[in-house]
Amino acid sequence: MSARRPRSDDWWRDEGRWQAKPRRAVAGGVGVAKPGKATSAEGVALVTGANRVCTTAVASRARTYARHGQVVGVDLGEKTAVAQVQGSGDEPYLLSLYRRDFGDYTADCDCPYGCGEFYWCKHAVALAYVVADMIDRDLGLLLRWTGDSAATAGEVEAVRIDADRLARLVRPIPSIDVPSLMAAAAEVAPPPER
Numbered sequence: 001m002s003a004r005r006p007r008s009d010d011w012w013r014d015e016g017r018w019q020a021k022p023r024r025a026v027a028g029g030v031g032v033a034k035p036g037k038a039t040s041a042e043g044v045a046l047v048t049g050a051n052r053v054c055t056t057a058v059a060s061r062a063r064t065y066a067r068h069g070q071v072v073g074v075d076l077g078e079k080t081a082v083a084q085v086q087g088s089g090d091e092p093y094l095l096s097l098y099r100r101d102f103g104d105y106t107a108d109c110d111c112p113y114g115c116g117e118f119y120w121c122k123h124a125v126a127l128a129y130v131v132a133d134m135i136d137r138d139l140g141l142l143l144r145w146t147g148d149s150a151a152t153a154g155e156v157e158a159v160r161i162d163a164d165r166l167a168r169l170v171r172p173i174p175s176i177d178v179p180s181l182m183a184a185a186a187e188v189a190p191p192p193e194r
């Protein structure tokens with residue numbers, strides 16, 4: 001005798017199915033204070049791109065994952081981010097995010113839901129939120145993510161040098177020891193005798 005196939009009404013009432021399984025707490029994750037809120041153009045494009053390929057329910061769970069640091073070990077390489085996300089299962093899922101172009105991203109996740117061209121799982125969306133937050137706060141990571149690191153590494157270095165120069169400018173001028181300078185000058189070029 002086969003099990004009764006639940007009517008759709010039952011399915012929605014079945015809380016075990018309807019409610020997502022509890023997340024497992026994880027240490028060392030990247031906690032994002034405001035997941036899905038980006039400031040840089042690239043960060044906004046990434047968040048927008050991720051939101052476009054997920055439902056509002058998936059986006060909501062992804063925000064929870066990102067906020068609670070379920071995304072761990074983010075390895076941000078050139079146009080690629082690899083990470084693990086601890087979901088409700090025993091083992092974390094391994095996933096990756098690729099930047100094909102500005103506003104054009106793909107994702108991969110080994111969870112059962114997975115990612116396709118038009119749908120991303122909550123893990124991938126959570127990773128997108130985390131990466132958006134990382135590149136918003138670190139210019140070096142932003143350049144690595146966009147793949148501009150080689151071309152603009154010099155510019156970044158110049159920015160850093162300028163920051164150093166600025167620091168020197170605002171530093172108080174050390175007081176000058178006039179008598180010792182005069183003595184040193186007198187040794188090199190003694191004043192003419194009167």
Ligand SMILES: [Zn+2]
Binds near residue numbers: 093109113121122123
């Ligand atoms: Zn997934």
